[in-house]
Amino acid sequence: MNPFNGRDLLSLQEWSVEDIERVLELAADLKQKFRIGVTTDYLKNKTFFMLFYASSTRTRNSFEAALTQLGGHAHYLNPKTMRAGDPGAPEAIADTAKVLSRYGHGIGIRIYFPQYGEGEKVIREYAKHASIPVVSMESDVYHPCQALADLMTIREKFKETKHLKYVQAWGYSPDALRVCAVPSSNILLMPRFGMDVTYVRPPEFTLHPDIIQQAKVNAETHGGSFTETDNLEEAIEDADIIYMRQHCTLDYGKHGPEKEQQIIDKYSDWTLTSDLLRLAKKSAVVMHCLPVDRDHEIASDVLDGPQSIVYDEAENRLHVQKAVLSLVM
Amino acid sequence: MNPFNGRDLLSLQEWSVEDIERVLELAADLKQKFRIGVTTDYLKNKTFFMLFYASSTRTRNSFEAALTQLGGHAHYLNPKTMRAGDPGAPEAIADTAKVLSRYGHGIGIRIYFPQYGEGEKVIREYAKHASIPVVSMESDVYHPCQALADLMTIREKFKETKHLKYVQAWGYSPDALRVCAVPSSNILLMPRFGMDVTYVRPPEFTLHPDIIQQAKVNAETHGGSFTETDNLEEAIEDADIIYMRQHCTLDYGKHGPEKEQQIIDKYSDWTLTSDLLRLAKKSAVVMHCLPVDRDHEIASDVLDGPQSIVYDEAENRLHVQKAVLSLVM
Amino acid sequence: MNPFNGRDLLSLQEWSVEDIERVLELAADLKQKFRIGVTTDYLKNKTFFMLFYASSTRTRNSFEAALTQLGGHAHYLNPKTMRAGDPGAPEAIADTAKVLSRYGHGIGIRIYFPQYGEGEKVIREYAKHASIPVVSMESDVYHPCQALADLMTIREKFKETKHLKYVQAWGYSPDALRVCAVPSSNILLMPRFGMDVTYVRPPEFTLHPDIIQQAKVNAETHGGSFTETDNLEEAIEDADIIYMRQHCTLDYGKHGPEKEQQIIDKYSDWTLTSDLLRLAKKSAVVMHCLPVDRDHEIASDVLDGPQSIVYDEAENRLHVQKAVLSLVM
Numbered sequence: 001m002n003p004f005n006g007r008d009l010l011s012l013q014e015w016s017v018e019d020i021e022r023v024l025e026l027a028a029d030l031k032q033k034f035r036i037g038v039t040t041d042y043l044k045n046k047t048f049f050m051l052f053y054a055s056s057t058r059t060r061n062s063f064e065a066a067l068t069q070l071g072g073h074a075h076y077l078n079p080k081t082m083r084a085g086d087p088g089a090p091e092a093i094a095d096t097a098k099v100l101s102r103y104g105h106g107i108g109i110r111i112y113f114p115q116y117g118e119g120e121k122v123i124r125e126y127a128k129h130a131s132i133p134v135v136s137m138e139s140d141v142y143h144p145c146q147a148l149a150d151l152m153t154i155r156e157k158f159k160e161t162k163h164l165k166y167v168q169a170w171g172y173s174p175d176a177l178r179v180c181a182v183p184s185s186n187i188l189l190m191p192r193f194g195m196d197v198t199y200v201r202p203p204e205f206t207l208h209p210d211i212i213q214q215a216k217v218n219a220e221t222h223g224g225s226f227t228e229t230d231n232l233e234e235a236i237e238d239a240d241i242i243y244m245r246q247h248c249t250l251d252y253g254k255h256g257p258e259k260e261q262q263i264i265d266k267y268s269d270w271t272l273t274s275d276l277l278r279l280a281k282k283s284a285v286v287m288h289c290l291p292v293d294r295d296h297e298i299a300s301d302v303l304d305g306p307q308s309i310v311y312d313e314a315e316n317r318l319h320v321q322k323a324v325l326s327l328v329m
Numbered sequence: 330m331n332p333f334n335g336r337d338l339l340s341l342q343e344w345s346v347e348d349i350e351r352v353l354e355l356a357a358d359l360k361q362k363f364r365i366g367v368t369t370d371y372l373k374n375k376t377f378f379m380l381f382y383a384s385s386t387r388t389r390n391s392f393e394a395a396l397t398q399l400g401g402h403a404h405y406l407n408p409k410t411m412r413a414g415d416p417g418a419p420e421a422i423a424d425t426a427k428v429l430s431r432y433g434h435g436i437g438i439r440i441y442f443p444q445y446g447e448g449e450k451v452i453r454e455y456a457k458h459a460s461i462p463v464v465s466m467e468s469d470v471y472h473p474c475q476a477l478a479d480l481m482t483i484r485e486k487f488k489e490t491k492h493l494k495y496v497q498a499w500g501y502s503p504d505a506l507r508v509c510a511v512p513s514s515n516i517l518l519m520p521r522f523g524m525d526v527t528y529v530r531p532p533e534f535t536l537h538p539d540i541i542q543q544a545k546v547n548a549e550t551h552g553g554s555f556t557e558t559d560n561l562e563e564a565i566e567d568a569d570i571i572y573m574r575q576h577c578t579l580d581y582g583k584h585g586p587e588k589e590q591q592i593i594d595k596y597s598d599w600t601l602t603s604d605l606l607r608l609a610k611k612s613a614v615v616m617h618c619l620p621v622d623r624d625h626e627i628a629s630d631v632l633d634g635p636q637s638i639v640y641d642e643a644e645n646r647l648h649v650q651k652a653v654l655s656l657v658m
Numbered sequence: 659m660n661p662f663n664g665r666d667l668l669s670l671q672e673w674s675v676e677d678i679e680r681v682l683e684l685a686a687d688l689k690q691k692f693r694i695g696v697t698t699d700y701l702k703n704k705t706f707f708m709l710f711y712a713s714s715t716r717t718r719n720s721f722e723a724a725l726t727q728l729g730g731h732a733h734y735l736n737p738k739t740m741r742a743g744d745p746g747a748p749e750a751i752a753d754t755a756k757v758l759s760r761y762g763h764g765i766g767i768r769i770y771f772p773q774y775g776e777g778e779k780v781i782r783e784y785a786k787h788a789s790i791p792v793v794s795m796e797s798d799v800y801h802p803c804q805a806l807a808d809l810m811t812i813r814e815k816f817k818e819t820k821h822l823k824y825v826q827a828w829g830y831s832p833d834a835l836r837v838c839a840v841p842s843s844n845i846l847l848m849p850r851f852g853m854d855v856t857y858v859r860p861p862e863f864t865l866h867p868d869i870i871q872q873a874k875v876n877a878e879t880h881g882g883s884f885t886e887t888d889n890l891e892e893a894i895e896d897a898d899i900i901y902m903r904q905h906c907t908l909d910y911g912k913h914g915p916e917k918e919q920q921i922i923d924k925y926s927d928w929t930l931t932s933d934l935l936r937l938a939k940k941s942a943v944v945m946h947c948l949p950v951d952r953d954h955e956i957a958s959d960v961l962d963g964p965q966s967i968v969y970d971e972a973e974n975r976l977h978v979q980k981a982v983l984s985l986v987m
Contacts, residue, residue, distance in 0.1 A: 039703055045368055047394040057749065058757060061733060065705040065761045068731035073397040075390060076405075076734075091386065091620035099387060099619065102644035103394045290757065291749035315760035374697055376723040402726035404719060405734075420715065420949035428716060428948065431973035432723045 004327035008127045008134045010120075011142040012189050013214065017222070020192075024152055026323035027316070034069065034319070041071035042326040047104030048074040050137065051126075053111035053119070058290060059137050059145075062317040063108055070322055072105075093122065097129035106133045106329040112140035112179045115253030116208065119179075133328040135321075141208075143181035145324065146289050147189045149316035153309055154190075154241060156316075157285055162194035162223070164240040165281075169232065170201035171297035172270040173246035174261070180207055180247045182289050187215045191224030198227045200235035202267045204249050232270060239280040243287040244272040246297055272298040277307065285309045333656035337456045337463045339449075340471040341518050342543065346551070349521075353481055355652035356645070363398065363648070370400035371655040376433030377403040379466065380455075382440035382448070387619060388466050388474075391646040392437055399651055403437075422451065426458035435658040439466035441508045444582030445537065446470060448508075462657040464650075470537075472510035474653065475618050476518045478645035482638055483519075483570060485645075486614055491523035491552070493569040494610075498561065499530035500626035501599040502575035503590070509536055509576045511618050516544045520553030527556045529564035531596045533578050561599060568609040572616040573601040574626055601627040606636065614638045662985035666785045666792045668778075669800040670847050671872065675880070678850075682810055684981035685974070692727065692977070699729035700984040705762030706732040708795065709784075711769035711777070716948060717795050717803075720975040721766055728980055730763075751780065755787035764791045764987040770798035770837045773911030774866065777837075791986040793979075799866075801839035803982065804947050805847045807974035811967055812848075812899060814974075815943055820852035820881070822898040823939075827890065828859035829955035830928040831904035832919070838865055838905045840947050845873045849882030856885045858893035860925045862907050890928060897938040901945040902930040902956055930956040935965065943967045 004019070012020065033040050048067050052060060060076060067074040100107055107130055112119040120139040127134040136144055151161075158164055168183050168190075183199070184207050190197050197215065199207070206212065212228060219226040229235055236242060252260050272286065286298065286308045294300050302308060333348070341349065362369050377396050381389060389405060396403040429436055436459055441448040449468040456463040465473055480490075487493055497512050512528070513536050519526050526544065528536070535541065541557060548555040558564055565571060581589050601615065615627065615637045623629045631637060662677070670678065691698050706725050710718060718734060725732040758765055765788055770777035778797040785792040794802055809819075816822055826841050826848075841857070842865050848855050855873065857865070864870065870886065877884040887893055894900060910918045930944065944956065944966045952958050960966060 041703070045370070045398045045400055047397050049390065057754065061707065061735075061758060061761050064731075064733050068705050069703050071703055073393075073402065073731065075393050077390075092623060095619060095621065096386065098640050099643045100390060102640060103390050103647050290753060292753065294750060311756050311760060314757045318761050374699070374727050374729055376726050378719065402722075402731065404722050406719075421952060424948060424950065425715065427969050428972045429719060431969060432719050432976050 002327065006133055007328045009144050009324055009328065010123060010127060010134065010136045012144045012147055012185065017192055020148070020151070023148060023320060023323045023327065024155065026326065027152055027319040030322045030326075031316075031319040040069065043067065043105070043329055044071035046072035046329060048072060048106045048108060048325065048329065049077060049100050049104055050074050050108045051077050051079055051110070053079055053109070054138070056110060056137070058314055058317055059110060062321055063137065066318055066322045066325060070326060074108075093125045094129040097126045098131075101131040104132065106135060106325060108135045108137045110137035112138065112181070113253065114177065114248075116140050116180065116250050135324060135328070138179075138181050140179045141181055141184060143185050145317060145321050146182055147185035148320040148324070149313055150186055150243070150287060150289070151189060151193060152316045152320055153287070153313045156312070157309060158240065164195045165238055166190045166195040166197045166241045167235050167239045167243065168197065168199045169235060169242060169244040169272070170205050170267070170270060171244040171246050171272060172264065172268050173293035173296045174264065175246070175293055177252070177257070178246045178248060180250070182245060183207060183247050184211045186243060187211065187226065188218055191215060191219035191226055192222045194222060194224045196225045198229060198235045198239075200229050200232050202270070203230050204263050205247065208250060233276070233279060236276055236279045239284050241285055241287060242272060242277070242280055244298055245288055246293065271296060272302055274299060274302055274305070277302055287313055290314055331656065335462055336657045338473050338653055338657065339452060339456060339463065339465045341473045341476055341514065346521055349477070349480070352477060352649060352652045352656065353484065355655065356481055356648040359651045359655075360648040369398065372396065372434070372658055373400035375401035375658060377401060377435045377437060377654065377658065378406060378429050378433055379403050379437045380406050380408055380439070382408055382438070383467070385439060385466070387643055387646055388439060391650055392466065395647055395651045395654060399655060401434075422454045423458040426455045427460075430460040433461065435462045435464060435654060437464045437466045441467065441469035441510070442582065443506065443577075445509065445579050464653060464657070467508070467510050469508045470510055470513060472514050474646060474650050475511055476514035477649040477653070478642055479515055479572070479616060479618070480518060480522060481645045481649055482616070482642045485641070486638060487569065493524045494567055495519045495524040495526045495570045496564050496568045496572065497526065497528045498564060498571060498573040498601070499534050499596070499599060500573040500575050500601060501593065501597050502622035502625045503593065504575070504622055506581070506586075507575045507577060509579070511574060512536060512576050513540045515572060516540065516555065517547055520544060520548035520555055521551045523551060523553045525554045527558060527564045527568075529558050529561055531599070532559050533592050534576065537579060562605070562608060565605055565608045568613050570614055570616060571601060571606070571609060574617055575622065600625060601631055603628060603631055603634070606631055616642055619643055660985065664791055665986045667802050667982055667986065668781060668785060668792065668794045670802045670805055670843065675850055678806070678809070681806060681978060681981045681985065682813065684984065685810055685977040688980045688984075689977040698727065701725065701763070701987055702729035704730035704987060706730060706764045706766060706983065706987065707735060707758050707762055708732050708766045709735050709737055709768070710795075711737055711767070712796070714768060714795070716972055716975055717768060721795065721979055724976055724980045724983060728984060732766075751783045752787040755784045756789075759789040762790065764793060764983060766793045766795045768795035770796065770839070771911065772835065772906075774798050774838065774908050793982060793986070796837070796839050798837045799839055799842060801843050803975060803979050804840055805843035806978040806982070807971055808844055808901070808945060808947070809847060809851060810974045810978055811945070811971045814970065815967060816898065822853045823896055824848045824853040824855045824899045825893050825897045825901065826855065826857045827893060827900060827902040827930070828863050828925070828928060829902040829904050829930060830922065830926050831951035831954045832922065833904070833951055835910070835915070836904045836906055838908070840903060841865060841905050842869045844901060845869065845884065846876055849873060849877035849884055850880045852880060852882045854883040856887060856893045856897075858887050858890055860928070861888050862921050863905065866908060891934070891937060894934055894937045897942050899943055899945060900930060900935070900938060903946055904951065904955055929954060930960055932957060932960055932963070935960055945971055948972055
């Protein structure tokens with residue numbers, strides 16, 4: 001029997017290193033088959049419901065394409081047109097989750113709020129009442145499919161991940177609402193694969209203490225390390241991997257966008273320029289989950305240069321999601 | 330030759346008891362196949378157009394899933410983005426119907442208005458000009474797929490439907506716009522399968538006289554019975570089936586939402602509580618087409634209790650629709 | 659090797675007469691197979707992205723149905739929900755194009771602006787950065803799939819296209835925003851198949867000089883002819899084909915809707931009535947790409963009469979698009 005059958009993917013913290021290895025193996029195989037055009041009808045005529053409370057390009061298109069390419073179909077759902085599940089909507093989440101469980105084989109949800117943790121609660125409410133697997137397509141806390149794609153991409157570029165210096169860096173963007181899910185998920189995941197993680201951000205932008213604490217535990221348990229700092233240049237020095245991206249403060253939901261903007265604008269020089277990149281190893285790679293704010297978070301010449309692997313990351317979303325869905329649905 | 334081929338399903342009144350038996354047989358078979366995971370490519374690569382003038386959860390998802398699971402695909406269409414078919418839109422319904430008839434194999438339409446009967450007219454205008462089958466996904470008058478699912482569910486719970494006491498009850502909900510299609514369709518259908526139908530509602534909420542009259546004729550013809558009353562407690566007494574749900578007055582379109590709300594609020598105690606339910610038979614089942622206004626129409630402990638079969642009803646939408654579409658497309 | 663593999667279709671001007679013959683051959687074969695219900699899994703499990711910056715009925719439904727009927731799936735995308743590609747949107751077109759190229763097999767784009775040529779630029783920007791084929795679903799300059807469908811339809815009605823009198827006529831409609839893509843594409847294409855094209859419009863509405871000039875070159879090269887006039891009655895005389903449809907002025911983007919409306923309203927008698935049609939050959943056919951403004955552009959009795967072939971045109975969109983996508987994806 002397939003032990004993945006029926007499992008939720010809400011955060012990778014709930015999946016073992018071995019589970020993740022199985023996903024990456026299958027993802028690599030599916031990537032090869034996609035390239036050479038082999039049909040993979042693994043979810044033939046099956047239905048996946050995608051609930052987008054928040055908008056998306058990569059997530060929607062990579063999930064919808066994943067289902068098609070596995071022989072099934074993903075419903076693109078705007079909860080606003082569903083009278084359902086939205087906080088305040090006329091239909092209870094429990095009812096929506098139970099009904100969708102009768103109609104199909106899996107549910108994906110993207111939802112986040114300025115108030116840290118609220119979206120995550122909604123996803124877990126769905127998962128509690130659904131009898132089919134629920135996959136997080138990003139909450140305000142976790143983005144497991146992005147983290148899987150990022151790990152897969154790192155594995156493709158480096159033979160061995162042990163003691164690679166992975167830098168998760170805050171980057172400047174005047175666009176104030178980018179939730180913490182990506183950096184949180186990645187500083188949790190990378191130490192479990194032996195990487196030495198440096199998380200660098202202006203003091204106001206530190207991630208949730210529970211995330212930081214768990215990242216340290218993960219490092220201790222799996223032989224990686226975890227360091228937090230506000231010195232960008234030191235952090236970049238000798239890096240193997242630089243993942244530079246804006247995220248909001250934990251207090252954003254409380255103090256609102258204007259105050260947030262004031263804090264952000266204090267750090268308008270936090271951009272990954274080619275000068276800054278020179279401090280890293282020559283073999284270093286530059287990552288970003290996209291959409292990127294060009295010339296704010298990362299300079300265009302870096303993004304379009306030979307060290308950028310941002311499109312490979314984006315592509316691997318497709319393959320890891322196919323692998324996860326094939327296993328759980 | 331398949332005698333269902335190309336037929337419209339606008340109301341069940343236009344389908345014979347024998348036709349409906351064939352649909353329910355096929356639905357039961359498709360339900361088994363869905364559960365055990367047998368592929369049913371009955372509509373392989375076929376196209377079904379879903380026009381949603383009104384929003385939906387169950388209807389959209391059950392139809393879209395039905396198509397996928399039969400090997401085809403349903404287009405989710407918002408007529409507002411189509412320049413088409415909407416009353417007042419630049420393109421005539423006749424033109425939209427004729428063009429869609431060239432592109433695919435079936436059309437589903439959901440449309441209703443405060444003014445009773447207007448949506449039904451639009452659906453019949455499409456059906457007149459389309460050369461492919463048109464299936465009503467609910468108008469202001471009929472909801473044939475819901476009625477089929479309800480009948481299927483009753484059949485699953487009771488071996489014999491003859492002389493079951495079926496109570497169609499108005500229930501309180503401050504949400505004023507729920508059209509009359511479900512109670513109208515069900516009081517028409519259930520007497521044709523020998524049930525004794527009691528329709529109970531506050532005096533202002535009686536359904537259209539033509540519907541009431543036809544329900545009586547149906548009862549006389551098929552051996553069921555039909556009674557209308559405004560005494561809720563008496564109606565519930567000894568019931569086998571209680572279907573309790575708000576619907577609007579026939580004058581809603583004329584007098585508008587404020588006046589409607591005043592009338593509704595006179596009956597804020599029309600809730601199916603566990604006390605009220607105790608008047609019914611111990612074996613009685615509770616139905617609702619969802620979305621339900623919890624603790625207004627039906628108390629949460631009743632909805633989540635052992636007598637509620639609301640999720641089974643919702644599920645059967647999928648199976649009866651698969652059956653109908655497989656037969657007509 | 660398939661020489662069409664990976665090619666863009668941005669305008670037919672970039673495709674040779676021989677290329678177009680191959681498309682029409684395949685389209686005729688796919689039309690037969692569709693009618694007799696033969697499965698054509700030519701794009702099994704493949705993904706086509708449809709970016710609709712502008713709304714649509716025929717284009718969306720014919721492309722989405724095409725993919726389903728070829729075994730694949732088309733994503734219906736509103737760039738406004740994508741944070742992507744829209745001029746002014748946070749994500750660069752280059753990034754969106756590159757990412758979509760990793761997820762699927764083709765991209766379709768519909769975009770037009772009041773300012774002539776701007777939408778076309780966006781499509782070509784996508785095509786520059788995408789590594790998968792880009793198909794224009796109509797810009798402000800070209801609508802190649804409509805032109806192909808129109809040519810296919812003409813071919814079906816007439817054995818030989820050489821020296822058919824094809825009249826592209828401006829028609830009155832108070833709806834001011836109809837871009838020039840259809841008449842531009844068609845006066846370019848029809849002379850390449852030997853037709854004698856007359857383009858008739860009020861003086862203010864002439865198409866872009868580059869289009870007019872190229873139409874003349876096409877006529878000289880391929881044995882057709884091209885005439886421009888503002889005399890509607892003379893133009894219609896002895897016509898074999900009358901394609902009568904509103905289009906905006908080239909200056910619409912500069913002078914805005916009010917001024918445009920004033921110019922349009924000077925020509926409120928430019929309607930294809932049955933009286934006007936009597937000037938054409940008895941065997942003449944009437945065309946329009948739909949949606950048509952009934953009784954403004956074309957009188958209803960003409961549209962619904964025996965000379966109208968507008969629904970055949972609409973249908974052929976499906977078949978030519980299936981052919982193009984099967985060849986390039």
